[in-house]
Amino acid sequence: MKLKFIDQQYQTDAVESIVNIFEGSxxxxxxxxxDISKGKGLTELVEYRTEGVGVxxxxxxxxxxxxxxxxxxxxxxxxxxxxGILKSTDINGRNFTIEMETGTGxxxxxxxxxxxLHKRYGFTKFIIVVPSIAIKxxxxxxxxxxxxxxxxxxxxxxxxxxxxxSSKLTQIQTFATSSNIExxxxxxDAFRKSFDDPEKETKANIIHRASDKLSGNKPIDLISSTxxxxxxxxxxxxxxxxxxxxAIKSLNPxxxxxxxxxxxxxxxxxxxxxxVDAYQENLVKHIEVSSIQSDETTxxxxxxxxxxNDKNVYSAKLEINILKKDGSISKGTVxxxxxxxxxxxxxxxxxxxxxxxxxxxxxxxxxxxxxYFSNGVTVNKGEAVxxxxxxxxxxxxxxxxxxLHLKKEETYLKHGIKVLxxxxxxxxxxxxxxxxxxxxxxxxYAIWFEEEFNKLINGRFKRLKETYGNSISYDPEKIHxxxxxxxxxxxxxxxxxDSIADESTYELIMRDKERLLSIEEPKRFxxxxxxxxxGWDNPNVFQVCTLVETQDTMxxxxxxxRGLRICVNQDGDRVNEPKFNILSVVANExxxxxxSGLQRELESDAGYKFGIIEKVSFAGMELTTxxxxxxxxxxxxxxxxxxxxxxxxxxxxxxxxDDKFFSDVQNNEFKLPDEYAVFQDKxxxxxxxxxxxxxxxxANEKIKVSINKKIFLSDAFKDMWNRIKRKTVYSVEMxxxxxxxxxxxxxxxxxxxxxxxxxxxxxxLNITSGGVIQExxxxxxxxxxxxxxxxxxxxxxxxxxxxxxxLLRSTIIEIIKESGRLSEFYDNxxxxxxxxxxxxxxxxxxxxxxxxxxxxxxEYFVQEDIFDDTDLYGYKDxxxxxxxxxxxxYDHVIFDSTIEKQFAIDAEDDEDVxxxxxxxxxxxxxxxxxxxxxxxxxxxxxxxxxxxxxxAETKGSEKxxxxxERESNKILCGRKHFEVLDNDVKFExxxxxxxxxx
Numbered sequence: 001m002k003l004k005f006i007d008q009q010y011q012t013d014a015v016e017s018i019v020n021i022f023e024g025s026x027x028x029x030x031x032x033x034x035d036i037s038k039g040k041g042l043t044e045l046v047e048y049r050t051e052g053v054g055v056x057x058x059x060x061x062x063x064x065x066x067x068x069x070x071x072x073x074x075x076x077x078x079x080x081x082x083x084g085i086l087k088s089t090d091i092n093g094r095n096f097t098i099e100m101e102t103g104t105g106x107x108x109x110x111x112x113x114x115x116x117l118h119k120r121y122g123f124t125k126f127i128i129v130v131p132s133i134a135i136k137x138x139x140x141x142x143x144x145x146x147x148x149x150x151x152x153x154x155x156x157x158x159x160x161x162x163x164x165x166s167s168k169l170t171q172i173q174t175f176a177t178s179s180n181i182e183x184x185x186x187x188x189d190a191f192r193k194s195f196d197d198p199e200k201e202t203k204a205n206i207i208h209r210a211s212d213k214l215s216g217n218k219p220i221d222l223i224s225s226t227x228x229x230x231x232x233x234x235x236x237x238x239x240x241x242x243x244x245x246x247a248i249k250s251l252n253p254x255x256x257x258x259x260x261x262x263x264x265x266x267x268x269x270x271x272x273x274x275x276v277d278a279y280q281e282n283l284v285k286h287i288e289v290s291s292i293q294s295d296e297t298t299x300x301x302x303x304x305x306x307x308x309n310d311k312n313v314y315s316a317k318l319e320i321n322i323l324k325k326d327g328s329i330s331k332g333t334v335x336x337x338x339x340x341x342x343x344x345x346x347x348x349x350x351x352x353x354x355x356x357x358x359x360x361x362x363x364x365x366x367x368x369x370x371x372y373f374s375n376g377v378t379v380n381k382g383e384a385v386x387x388x389x390x391x392x393x394x395x396x397x398x399x400x401x402x403x404l405h406l407k408k409e410e411t412y413l414k415h416g417i418k419v420l421x422x423x424x425x426x427x428x429x430x431x432x433x434x435x436x437x438x439x440x441x442x443x444x445y446a447i448w449f450e451e452e453f454n455k456l457i458n459g460r461f462k463r464l465k466e467t468y469g470n471s472i473s474y475d476p477e478k479i480h481x482x483x484x485x486x487x488x489x490x491x492x493x494x495x496x497x498d499s500i501a502d503e504s505t506y507e508l509i510m511r512d513k514e515r516l517l518s519i520e521e522p523k524r525f526x527x528x529x530x531x532x533x534x535g536w537d538n539p540n541v542f543q544v545c546t547l548v549e550t551q552d553t554m555x556x557x558x559x560x561x562r563g564l565r566i567c568v569n570q571d572g573d574r575v576n577e578p579k580f581n582i583l584s585v586v587a588n589e590x591x592x593x594x595x596s597g598l599q600r601e602l603e604s605d606a607g608y609k610f611g612i613i614e615k616v617s618f619a620g621m622e623l624t625t626x627x628x629x630x631x632x633x634x635x636x637x638x639x640x641x642x643x644x645x646x647x648x649x650x651x652x653x654x655x656x657x658d659d660k661f662f663s664d665v666q667n668n669e670f671k672l673p674d675e676y677a678v679f680q681d682k683x684x685x686x687x688x689x690x691x692x693x694x695x696x697x698x699a700n701e702k703i704k705v706s707i708n709k710k711i712f713l714s715d716a717f718k719d720m721w722n723r724i725k726r727k728t729v730y731s732v733e734m735x736x737x738x739x740x741x742x743x744x745x746x747x748x749x750x751x752x753x754x755x756x757x758x759x760x761x762x763x764x765l766n767i768t769s770g771g772v773i774q775e776x777x778x779x780x781x782x783x784x785x786x787x788x789x790x791x792x793x794x795x796x797x798x799x800x801x802x803x804x805x806x807l808l809r810s811t812i813i814e815i816i817k818e819s820g821r822l823s824e825f826y827d828n829x830x831x832x833x834x835x836x837x838x839x840x841x842x843x844x845x846x847x848x849x850x851x852x853x854x855x856x857x858x859e860y861f862v863q864e865d866i867f868d869d870t871d872l873y874g875y876k877d878x879x880x881x882x883x884x885x886x887x888x889x890y891d892h893v894i895f896d897s898t899i900e901k902q903f904a905i906d907a908e909d910d911e912d913v914x915x916x917x918x919x920x921x922x923x924x925x926x927x928x929x930x931x932x933x934x935x936x937x938x939x940x941x942x943x944x945x946x947x948x949x950x951x952a953e954t955k956g957s958e959k960x961x962x963x964x965e966r967e968s969n970k971i972l973c974g975r976k977h978f979e980v981l982d983n984d985v986k987f988e989x990x991x992x993x994x995x996x997x998x
Contacts, residue, residue, distance in 0.1 A: 001518045003539075004572040005108065005149040010273055010283065014098055014109045017083060017271035018257060019116045021075050021096060022067065024756070024830060027122030030064035032225045033057040034176065036215040060176040063123045063227045063254045069094070076268055084620045087635055088268045094255035095267035101278035102557065103285075103537065103564030106259045107142040110231050113257070115154050117229065118181050125175070125226040127251060128185045131237035136163060139185050139233060141513065159183060164190055166206040169213045176222040184223075188238045191220065192247035208250075224252035231257045236264040262557075275602050282576065284564040285542075285583040288875075289594045290404065290699035292397045292586060301351040302386035303342065305379045306333065308369045313337060314362040316371050319384070323347035338362060351386075391444075394547045397586050398423070398445065399452040401545040404584045404699075405524070406461045408542055411871040413468055416569040417580060418519050421543035422562055423527045428484050430547070431527050445527065445547060450476040473522035480525035513538055519570060539565040539574075545586035556598040559585060577921065579871060584699060611691045612655040615639045621682050633679060641676055641683060657691050701876035705892045707869045712889050716915050720939055723949055723983035727857040730973070732928060734844075734851045740815055743843045747819035750835055755827040797825060797833050804837035805844060815840070848928060849969060854980040866923050883908050889917040899954050899991065900935065906993040907938065913993070914947070915939040927973035934974055934987075938996060949985045950996055951978055 036058050067075075069091045076096070077087045100106040110128070117123045130136045143161045151157070159181035162171050175182045191207045207219045214222065230253035232238050239245045248256065258267065261275070278284045304319040315337050322332040323346060334345045342357035343349070356375035363370065369381040379385055405421045412419050423445070425431055431443040442450075453476045457465050465474045473479055515521050517540055541563030563583045566574050575581070587594050603609065618638040624630050633641075645651045650661040650670075664670040665684055672680045711717050801812050816822050816836070825832040867889055874880025874894045881893050881904060893904040900918070907916040916938045924931040936952040953971055971989060978987040990996055 001514055001570060002148075002572050003145055003514060003517075003568060004574075005146060006574070008105075008283075010281075011105055011109050011112070013083075014100060014106075014271045014273070015113045015116055017079050018096060018098065018113050019120060020079055021072060021255075021270070022065065022117070022121050023075050024071060025065055025067050025121045028064040028066055029122075030062040030227070032060045032062055034060050034215075034217065034222065034225075036217075058177055060222065060225055061124060061179045062225060063125050063229060065121075065254055076270070079270055081635060082620060083271055084616055085269050085272060086614075086616045092267040094253070095258060096255060097258045097263060097266050097269045099263055099266075099269065099272045099274070100259065100261060101273055101275045101284065102261045102561045104273055104278050104283050105565075106261075107139055107233070108146060110233075110257065110259055111143065111146055111150065114181065114183060114229075114231075115150060115157060115159070118157070118159075119154065123229055123254070124179065124181050125228040126181070126183045126231060127223070127228045127253075128183065128231045128233060129188055129238055129248065130185065130233045131188055133187065135233055136185055136187050143183070143185075145514065157181065161185065164207075166190065169206075169211050169219055172219045172222050173214060176226055182226075184228075188244055188247065191250070192243050220250055224250065227252055227254045229254050229257065231259065234260045234262075236260060236262055240264070282578050282581070283566070285566065285581040286578065287560055287583050287585060287598075288699045288702070290400055290584055290586045291594070292393055292400055292588050300386035301342070301349075301355050301357055302331070302384065303357070303377075303379055304384035305369070305371055305381050307381065308362055308364075308371075309335075316359065316362050318342075318345075318371075320346055321349045321351065323349050393588050394445075395448050395452070397545050397547060397588060398448050399456070401543045401584075401586045402449070402453050402456055402525075403460075404543050404586070406456060406464060408871075409468075410461075410464055412580065413472070413519075415575065415580070416519075416571070417567055417575060418517055418540055418570070419524060419542050420516060420538055420540045420563075421525045421545070422538075422541050423525070424544070424546045424548070424559070425527060425529065426548045428482075428529060431482050432484070446480070449480055449525065453479070472519055475522070478522040480527065481523050482527040484529050516540075517568060517570075517572075537562045537565055539563075540567050542567070542582070543584045543586060546588075555601050556585075556594060557601050560598075579873075609655070611657065613642065613645065613651055613657060613687060613690055614655065615642045617642065617690060618679070618683055618686060621679055621686070623678060623682065625678065631678070633676075637676065641672065641679075644673055657687060661687065698875065701878075702873045703876055703880055703892060705869060705872040705874055705880070705890050705894060707867060708885050708889055708891045710885050711887065711915065711917075712867065716939065717889060717917075720915060720937055720949060721863055723985050724937065724951065724978070724981065725861045725863065726981055727859040727861060728854045728925070728977050728980055729857050730852060730854045730926065730928070730976075732848055732852055734847050736811070739843060739847045740811065740818075742847065743815045743840055744818045746839045746843055747815065747821055747836065750819075750821065750839060753821075753824035753828050753832050753835065756831070794826070794829055795833070797829060800833050801837055801840065804833075805840045807840065807844070812840070845969075849972060852928065852973065852976065854973075854976045856980060861923060866920055867917075868920070868922070881905065887913060887915055893918060897954075903936065903952075903954050903993055910993060912940050912942050912997065913938060914941050919951075925974050925977045927970050929969045929973070932970040932974050938993075940997065942997075948996075949983075951985055951987045952996060953987075953989045955989055955991065 034057060072094065073088065073091050076091070080087045098106070098109070100109065114126050128139055130139060140161070140163050150159075160174070160178065161183040162185070164184055164186035165171070171184075175184055191205050193205045193208075207223075210216050210218050228251060230248060230251055232248070235258040239248050256267075273283075279286065302319075302321050306317040306319055309315045309317070315335050317333060317335055319331055319333050320342055321329045322334070323329055329349055336342070336345055336359050338359050338361065340359050341352070342359075343352040343355075346352055356373065357377070358374040359371060360374045361372040363372075370378055372378050377385060401421050401423065405419055408419045425445060429443055431445045433441045433443045435441055457474050457476075468474075516523060516526075516538060544559050544563055546559060560583060566576060566581055569575050585594065589597075616635050616638050618633050618641050619635040621633040622630065642651075645661075648660075650658055650664075652658050661670065670680070670684065671677070672683060676683070798809055798812055801807070802809055805812070821832075821836075869890065872890075872894075874892055879894055879896070881895070881901060883891070883893055883904070885891065887908065893901075895901040895904060895918075904916075904918070907913045916936060918936055919934050921933050924933050926932075934951050935954050936950075938950040938952055939947055940950065941947045951974075953974065975987045978985050988996060
């Protein structure tokens with residue numbers, strides 16, 4: 001199978017945020033010469049070659065930028081304003097940062113960025129610098145699997161990508177001399193060693209040494225002459241030392257683009273997709289934790305060392321068994337000093353009596369904290385004695401992983417989704433061993449796996465095997481395998497993830513990525529060394545289990561990162577339904593520990609500040625007044641609102657929201673200053689959004705939601721269903737003359753296009769003992785219009801407008817001619833195209849909505865398909881409420897927001913509501929703006945009155961103008977759909993149930 005790729009808005013936004021930095025630049029060839037006089041070893045001729053007296057040259061192609069730093073900074077600030085990011089005051093060496101959460105496709109984004117930069121500005125030389133073998137292989141694989149997609153998208157544009165190999169230096173020659181797009185992928189370790197010390201020539205990386213293969217030239221000189229655009233993948237691990245930073249500078253980058261989810265330094269942040277954004281917008285899988293632990297007290301003296309306090313008198317914080325007043329025993333924490341007996345500290349637990357658990361020493365050895373008892377027992381920090389056997393816990397983890405896997409297969413296979421499970425281990429010999437003859441044998445984990453799988457597939461999941469046994473293997477020996485690095489005898493071995501042996505393992509993982517997604521491939525359970533923890537993933541990993549013998553060095557983010565991507569089916573298409581995108585982490589720690597640990601990592605590694613309001617949090621908010629005036633909050637406006645929140649006591653000193661805000665909002669006492677009063681609802685919504693945190697679901701609190709047959713089979717529900725089950729089709733009839741008239745009117749009042757100018761900055765300098773500093777403020781001005789100094793190149797603006805608006809060429813020509821604005825194109829072509837295309841698209845969308853008509857179809861929704869409770873779950877105290885069996889089609893209600901939760905509670909309590917249900921996401925209305933899924937069906941019957949039938953959309957606002965345009969358009973289509981059904985069903989947008997009854 002082949003993975004398929006689609007345009008996703010957030011990825012397009014990330015691309016545009018970089019590409020628009022260079023807005024105003026033009027395509028310009030830049031050539032340089034390469035001296036190949038010593039070229040005896042050169043076997044391949046190039047197209048361009050010139051000769052002088054005793055000297056032979058080749059021509060190289062370089063990137064060329066026609067904008068200066070001031071112009072770039074102006075573009076940067078404009079983009080940051082739009083994206084709600086604090087505006088830069090310095091160009092920072094032309095370093096630009098994109099922050100994207102793991103699993104959201106940053107490699108795809110920078111690949112598309114490369115092609116867009118070439119398309120718009122002619123840039124051809126790009127270098128991708130990575131920190132490790134794993135990420136290098138992952139990037140290369142990404143280029144391979146997206147190549148067909150991008151060739152189709154960019155008219156078969158020729159682009160060459162390769163992994164730098166010091167034994168293949170002719171690739172560098174091609175990189176420098178080709179006029180096509182050239183992309184080199186290189187590990188930072190390949191060029192940061194002794195590159196500036198000629199006396200250490202033999203110790204330097206080959207890239208810094210003169211080479212006969214390159215006619216005596218140094219590879220780095222050819223590379224730097226191309227003035228490449230450098231893309232750093234995971235910069236926090238690439239240029240994190242002075243040497244690495246110098247190495248990047250040696251590439252002579254035109255600019256540096258920095259992509260990661262966990263930046264340590266934010267140079268000119270251009271776009272941010274936070275972990276919370278990705279999670280809440282369903283751009284990645286949601287996470288559930290299945291905790292495998294034993295809290296039972298064993299008949300052993302239990303001791304765990306939590307921490308040591310070395311201030312004044314040494315003491316140790318311990319977890320031990322403690323005798324409670326009711327005679328039971330439970331785990332609790334105590335503080336103990338040298339000489340104290342755990343029998344006394346425990347309150348008299350028998351297991352410590354006469355066992356000599358007297359604390360004899362507290363200290364550290366080689367940075368390991370430990371305690372030592374008189375009976376000879378030593379316990380290191382984080383470790384415990386007297387626990388349930390750890391092998392039992394691990395075997396239970398394996399069983400749980402298999403069970404979760406098979407449970408998903410029962411549903412997912414029907415939809416063509418193959419389920420994969422991943423085990424991380426840190427000792428290969430636990431999975432694979434070798435006999436005296438070097439023959440491969442099963443290790444303990446492999447044996448446990450097969451035994452547990454056989455029990456489940458021949459017991460609880462026997463029917464699954466009977467149903468799918470002919471199409472998918474259930475032979476325990478064929479369905480699991482391991483990815484491990486090997487020694488020179490071909491035997492699997494333990495590694496650290498960064499050795500030469502690991503390189504071939506990563507290649508194998510990447511090569512098998514698509515094969516593993518095919519149902520025809522029997523392997524579904526993968527064991528991998530825990531050292532191979534980054535740089536690769538698979539969209540259909542649904543279970544991750546870590547089985548470690550020593551301290552777990554994998555972070556929570558590394559564990560979930562291997563399976564965060566949205567899953568795909570057998571056609572390679574993404575399956576976006578949230579119910580199919582749950583990543584189960586099988587952990588040997590509590591759900592709370594895992595969730596809090598993940599949050600700490602997001603705060604420390606990703607730099608995400610949970611619940612923090614910043615000065616720019618409200619920048620970019622837009623609304624249209626009743627008089628048709630569009631208002632946008634600037635960063636300066638946002639700072640004023642922020643200051644108001646601080647003054648009123650709504651913000652704590654750490655930037656978190658105080659409870660006073662929620663109380664005042666509830667009591668309608670929250671007020672913004674008059675000048676921002678129209679934005680009050682939007683500000684409240686934004687604060688609530690920023691105050692939310694990632695919700696990690698607890699697998700142990702998962703609740704099954706089932707059909708309530710009492711209502712599902714009732715006449716009342718059948719009556720309602722018959723009123724809404726018919727499908728519709730739509731047509732769009734746009735009055736082209738009206739469109740032209742509106743477009744001409746809008747263009748006539750378009751702000752004047754200002755001629756492109758050469759700008760001037762004047763700054764006084766003062767040389768002081770502290771250095772050269774600026775004196776006074778910079779004075780900005782214009783030297784003159786650019787056409788006074790340079791010949792402007794005019795693009796085919798009609799074609800550009802066609803691409804942007806999808807209108808006929810003749811229509812565009814007529815509109816522009818009648819608007820009388822054509823002459824302004826010659827003053828500033830790019831500004832003219834941008835403004836005109838924006839206006840044409842706005843008018844087009846407005847006219848399309850007015851000409852939209854719906855018609856009844858001959859097709860119907862199938863009740864059983866829409867209301868399907870297969871694999872339908874909620875999570876206790878998170879997104880589900882228990883209800884009676886008197887009104888709803890299901891036995892629980894799953895809600896997506898507090899508004900929906902309250903609506904369901906009100907419907908349950910209201911005696912006039914005789915029937916209600918949340919419409920499943922499978923019930924969709926087709927619209928020109930994408931599919932639309934209404935929220936509720938409701939039947940109301942007041943005493944002595946006729947029944948009222950409603951389809952309700954619950955929103956924070958009932959006013960169309962306050963809803964996002966795309967959302968508002970979809971709701972308009974929903975209204976037209978139900979109107980044409982003509983079955984006495986009213987469609988309403990409401991805040992609450994009360995609004996339906998008014």
